[in-house]
Amino acid sequence: MQHEPAARLIQALKRTGRRRIPLDQLRKEFAAACPELAEQADRRSRLAQLLQSAAASGEIVLPLGKRSWDRTGGMPLPGFVVLAGPTPPRIPAVAPGYSWHPLLGFAASERNRLRLEAARCINEWLKSDPDLSLNVPIKERSLEIFGDEKRLDRLRAGSDHLFGRLSLLSLGCRICPIPLPFEAGPAAALGKPILIVENNDTWVSFSMWNRSAARLSAVAYAGGGHAKSLAYDETFIDELIGRLQAQALYYFGDIDPAGLRIASRAAQRRAWRLALPLQPAPSLYTWLLEHGTRTPLEGNERVADEDLAWLPPDIRSSVTALFASKQRVPQEALGTRVLMSAHVSDWT
Template sequence: MSEFFNQLDASKRKRIPLDEVKRVYYSLYPEVQNNPERQALLLHALRDLENQGLLSLPAPGGWEKVGRPPLPTWVALVRKTRVTDTSGYSEVAWVPELGFWPKLKPMQLADAKAINDFLLCRRDSLTLVPIKERSLEIFGDEKRLDALRTGTSLFIGRLPLTALGAFLVPLPLPYRQASAPGKPVLVVENHNSFWSFGEWNQTVLRYSAVVYGAGEAFRSTGQALGQVLLEVGGYGAEYLGDLDPKGVGIPLDFNRGSDAQGLQVRPALDLYRWLLAHGRTRKKPECRGAVAESATAWLGPELGETLTELWAQGLWIPQEALGFEQLKAWRYSD
């Protein structure tokens, strides 16, 4: 759990909002994403850090009104003064990439010095390798670079991972290939739908592969999706998720994060259209507070407006409403 705290502690903010807490936790423990007890597991982790005196949780008014269990809307880091001897660092032969070293906090200088020593020895022989391999080489700890980075950079964006010959390896995306090269792949949010669409696609050959997006973990899997497209000979990617704010936000976040790579997913509009016309709705009062613009941004004006009206009623539609039996009976046009 110290790794969880290390990444929270790397934030510039003392008070960290719940969205960022979740992002850090699920990036470290992606297997928790689809666990029905994920809220309880995260709360247990936060309580553990609170008991260690590393962070504090808000008073009752600072917690969610719903949830199983409700979570704090923010956590506050308890940053104790750490005394570090900074003498001697001015005598180090710093490489140009670390020319910003005088601006670092005392606690950061030891890490910067270890990186500096590595770069002095390996300046002309760097090959891009996974971040944990490079971290073990530099620090003797395969997780240290992960704790230091913010996004894909170290020391609040001053040092890119590429300067160390390292890169983030995305979680591999499970997929089921079909004999349909040249067609798009379909990414589905949930694992039961992964089976149903994968089985159906073996007969209809509508997609070159069906890919399991693993819920919120899909947000940071751009390189992995590119690898899937390469392996199956696919052309383009469609996405289908739950018709709730989170299910809409996942592909939008993916597209924003993938801009630099040029890889985007587009909505599987006819599948969404079927769900909005025939899918079984469920109640979720928090949908009433959802941002309507996100529905339109993902589904376009017509379907986006229909979904916004659904949310206004406190309703949503699980993607499982379009299940295996419905797919087998569906007559679609390519």
């Protein structure tokens, strides 16, 4: 086969200004550059041969995957080709002999280019002698260092350290948990327990009751099991405990498998972190079992043993019997009317 038609085709492809050229355009350029071949009955084979010749000479790169080839008739044709070009010299992320700040000395042995580039940005910022006396939110610091408010959050990968070595504290910043909606109790309730309530309406009733009862340092809203629920917000609980000097943390929700799961899994996560335990509010759950309105338990969800074990021992058998009868008790039964009229001795 003559090489001259292949050269003409390559020149035509280069004039497109594209590096990746799809098969439809390959056919058009082939027809324009090599009409004497494109008008032949075996034009598909002719094009395939030209492309193979160009690939062999290093002018183009053919796709490797089988799915990238058109095999609908005769000789296979690539779904696209990539024009080969000179590979530009790769500029090192960090020049030889680059000076690292003491906090980032470990980065000298880093080989991952993306991590190294991120470390260099942080290093240049540290070398500017920034004021680290004020601990700021992580997104504010990230914007200051990278011009991207989310970059530090991505680099930390769920940890409070970057690259597993550099603490956020050393950069004068902190992770800010998503706030959990809450209403603080009166000043007289400072230091008393915090109650987290599963559903919005019950949260409103307890907050209103607590304004005069002053039995709780705060009433917080867990999110009702929605996507933005307790598991998403719970790290804010620790801040709330510190602010209000609370010595105990209670939870009150629906008596159904979903309600128990939300609470018990949050309690488990807090136990793993050795945080203040999340306990069931025993008197509230007992009142709900004894006086609450029972409604049908829909669906086939069953309560897990570990979720049931989170409840006080003296009501577990009653809850098991409740679920066996395909019933549940929504917490809204213990609402404003009950709270305002009943003699409340100890809700927790």
